Amino acid sequence: MEEQLFTFERDTDRATIAQLLRDVADNLAAGEPVQLSAGEESITLDVPSQAEFEVQVERETEGDETELSVEFEIEWDETDGGDAPLSVE
Template sequence: MPEEVLFKSESRRSREEIAAYLRTVADSLDAGNAITLKRGDESTTLDPPARPTFEVKAEREGPADGPGELSVEFELEWDEDGGGEAADGELEIE
């Protein structure tokens, strides 16, 4: 299935700024509200269901014998038609 990017933003931010963005998302999820992503005159609003799939991924990209780029990704996924549910064990973040 082809992927359509609805919104993308990538920029260097302080840890505090990133935490503030994540808190805003967490507060919207807690309240059962939609999430609106905005940059300039571009915006996209998504309304996650009550139980979306939550994916956490830690990656290292680069050569096996040298320094690479590390990343951690947090992703919410759900079917537009509301179906489907996956479970993969209990997540813990310390």
């Protein structure tokens, strides 16, 4: 069963996207929690020191329209108690 805990999707300029990714990277590098918030929604993630990291690039074609996407995912098992992997998309 999959449960959506937080979601954010909006057209955003490239510089803002880069800053958001930098903020996440800075927190990960410092071993600090990653806090995501948008409007009234927020979540704080304590990312363990070891996690599974995946990068996926997709092309979706529908008629004459082609859309590219890149997904970054960090995944860990909550039940391992702390030093397991995380998922960031």
